[in-house]
Amino acid sequence: MSEKKADLESQLEQMAQALQVALEKLHVPFDADAFAWAGVLAREYKEHAGDARGMGWKGIKRYGLGRPPLVPAQFALRYFEIEPGGYSSLEKHHHVHLVVVIRGRGKALVGTRVFDLKPFDLIYVPPDTPHRWINPYTEPFGFLCPVDAERDRPQPLSDEEWETLRQNPETAPWVF
Missing domain, CATH: 2.60.120.10 (Jelly Rolls)
Incomplete structure (x- = not known):
């Protein structure tokens, strides 16, 4: 595998990880008793x-x-x-x-x-x-x-x- 292709795959992997983290944060639970959003x-x-x-x-x-x-x-x-x-x-x-x-x-x-x-x-x-x-x-x-x-x-x-x-x-x- 060429160095350029390896760099591209590494960037894509980093982007996928960042996207996964963002998607996991699409929902921030709300605690009605505390009237607060988690975190x-x-x-x-x-x-x-x-x-x-x-x-x-x-x-x-x-x-x-x-x-x-x-x-x-x-x-x-x-x-x-x-x-x-x-x-x-x-x-x-x-x-x-x-x-x-x-x-x-x-x-x-x-x-x-x-x-x-x-x-x-x-x-x-x-x-x-x-x-x-x-x-x-x-x-x-x-x-x-x-x-x-x-x-x-x-x-x-x-x-x-x-x-x-x-x-x-x-x-x-x-x-x-």
Whole structure:
């Protein structure tokens, strides 16, 4: 056998092994009692709370359920869970959110409105729209949030946006 053919067979074997590993991971079991996916560990919501007004957060964990290069996709799927009394940063960015609630109840400040959310509600956050996820209830609040794998970073609100939300009776309780 030629060296070139041996290299090709070796590469094919490596590809087959990699494919087998990927196929074995097509199903990640979910434990309903623990409300967790097997082998998926929680991470901090963000690596740094940020010093800018509104960019702090409390009691929120992020679970990466799939992202490049682990899956050949242009998106990442994340699950966020907010403990009672917790909240996300009040931020905006160019990429959109299309969120599906799957656990508990919570609130979403989106633009100049606040929405009450429950399991299987769907909520859309348009580009460059101020938003915050809040759990004022006594049980965990969790949602699936797919995003573009390559996306811009969250930004704090402008003074004008902050003041508009602070003056709005609907959003004011959640602007801090």
